[in-house]
Amino acid sequence: MMSAVGQKGHDVEEKESTEGADDRILTEDDTSLLPELVAHLHDNRTELRQEWATRIDDAHLLSAMTPQEVFSEVTSVYDNYVEVLETGSVEELRRYARDLSERIIPRGVETNDVIEIVLLLRDVLARSLFEKYRDDFALLNRVLNAYEPAANRIAITVAGSFVEERERVIRQQQDSLRELSTPVLQVRERLLILPIIGVLDTDRARQLTDQLLQGIRTHRARVVVIDITGVPDVDEAVADHLVKTVDASRLMGAGVIITGLSSEIAQTLVTIGVDLSKMNTVGDLQGGIEEAERLLGFRVVRTDDAKR
Amino acid sequence: MPNAEWSRSEEPLRVSILAQGGYLIASIHTALDDSQLLRFRSDLLQRIGHDRARGVIIDVAALDVIDSFACHTLRSIAQVARLRGADTVIVGIKPEVALTMVQLGASLEPVHTALDLEEGLEHLASSGLSGSFLPGEDLA
Numbered sequence: 426m427m428s429a430v431g432q433k434g435h436d437v438e439e440k441e442s443t444e445g446a447d448d449r450i451l452t453e454d455d456t457s458l459l460p461e462l463v464a465h466l467h468d469n470r471t472e473l474r475q476e477w478a479t480r481i482d483d484a485h486l487l488s489a490m491t492p493q494e495v496f497s498e499v500t501s502v503y504d505n506y507v508e509v510l511e512t513g514s515v516e517e518l519r520r521y522a523r524d525l526s527e528r529i530i531p532r533g534v535e536t537n538d539v540i541e542i543v544l545l546l547r548d549v550l551a552r553s554l555f556e557k558y559r560d561d562f563a564l565l566n567r568v569l570n571a572y573e574p575a576a577n578r579i580a581i582t583v584a585g586s587f588v589e590e591r592e593r594v595i596r597q598q599q600d601s602l603r604e605l606s607t608p609v610l611q612v613r614e615r616l617l618i619l620p621i622i623g624v625l626d627t628d629r630a631r632q633l634t635d636q637l638l639q640g641i642r643t644h645r646a647r648v649v650v651i652d653i654t655g656v657p658d659v660d661e662a663v664a665d666h667l668v669k670t671v672d673a674s675r676l677m678g679a680g681v682i683i684t685g686l687s688s689e690i691a692q693t694l695v696t697i698g699v700d701l702s703k704m705n706t707v708g709d710l711q712g713g714i715e716e717a718e719r720l721l722g723f724r725v726v727r728t729d730d731a732k733r
Numbered sequence: 734m735p736n737a738e739w740s741r742s743e744e745p746l747r748v749s750i751l752a753q754g755g756y757l758i759a760s761i762h763t764a765l766d767d768s769q770l771l772r773f774r775s776d777l778l779q780r781i782g783h784d785r786a787r788g789v790i791i792d793v794a795a796l797d798v799i800d801s802f803a804c805h806t807l808r809s810i811a812q813v814a815r816l817r818g819a820d821t822v823i824v825g826i827k828p829e830v831a832l833t834m835v836q837l838g839a840s841l842e843p844v845h846t847a848l849d850l851e852e853g854l855e856h857l858a859s860s861g862l863s864g865s866f867l868p869g870e871d872l873a
Contacts, residue, residue: 642827670835673831677828678846678848678852
């Protein structure tokens with residue numbers, strides 16, 4: 426008698442502690458239904474998988490992948506899905522979803538597709554549950570109590586992992602782009618060139634100025650040629666920043682020559698009314714380097730001219 | 734501000750002014766407040782007359798901030814020095830300081846600036862004209 430009471434008390438305690446834990450998907454009432462649900466999904470693995478793959482195909486999702494690939498991914502996701510229902514832990518699924526995202530993102534799969542696919546599976550499974558429990562409405566209700574939160578959580582996990590992976594790729598690309606796109610190069614003693622390619626936003630402009638000023642110091646540059654042939658558009662903010670870069674370089678003892686102003690950009694600058702009077706501009710990079718050489722006292726002579 | 738710092742301004746300034754071959758080299762060692770800057774200005778201008786200097790180099794490498802008052806003072810030093818026959822070069826502005834100055838709109842124009850002491854001396858030696866685009870123009 427005593428031991429039975431003790432056992433009961435222990436049970437209650439355990440229930441309370443599991444209720445509090447975030448990782449649990451089910452309320453204790455429906456916990457007993459979990460094995461049944463999992464067993465159902467195990468038993469009908471083949472048909473449900475096939476059904477899902479067909480629905481994906483019908484909806485023209487994942488068209489970049491072959492049917493075989495789709496089916497093998499479908500199988501993996503399905504098994505992971507069932508595992509989550511069985512264990513209540515989404516860690517494994519999250520890892521798999523990241524890995525899957527890494528593989529399918531380069532093939533142009535969009536976030537919408539992924540969410541739709543997961544929701545399709547949710548739909549397929551829910552329908553099969555309706556089918557199975559249609560005679561016992563009360564039981565169906567309880568089964569859905571167990572199933573719905575888990576299914577939602579799975580959908581959120583998969584979609585979330587996909588978006589995370591996408592963002593990671595974007596960040597990585599931004600970083601590498603940023604590093605690649607602002608080289609400060611020494612072409613002669615005391616002469617640096619800074620070819621700017623691509624759109625200049627505020628962040629990049631600041632980083633570029635930092636690199637240039639550091640470069641002036643390390644290379645002891647007297648003249649810097651900034652070539653903006655590769656900059657598609659110059660707005661007021663960028664022009665203003667260029668002027669500031671020129672001033673800051675001058676404070677460090679280096680003169681700046683700007684080259685590669687296209688006629689459109691030059692017109693824009695004049696229209697905006699940017700004060701370029703302090704800037705030394707030369708038409709193209711070649712002219713800029715020649716001017717810089719002249720300022721530094723270099724003279725470049727063809728070898729056969731020199732012999733004469 | 735000058736009143737508050739009056740007692741401190743009686744202390745020896747943390748600026749060394751050295752004479753070197755007709756040039757004066759003034760190195761600022763720590764941040765100067767407004768009254769100290771003004772004292773530095775009068776000290777330096779006196780030395781220019783006293784030493785009959787042809788050129789002045791002001792080394793600001795130790796400064797982490799050059800505000801508009803400092804810019805103004807440095808410019809006025811250069812202008813007065815010019816009137817007394819000496820060219821001024823300001824050297825040692827750090828990259829981050831240069832950027833901040835530009836963003837604040839503080840300008841040293843038309844004072845010549847150079848990377849460091851060596852460059853500054855070279856500029857003066859090439860009978861630098863302050864305000865020219867580059868020292869290299871004179872060298873060439």
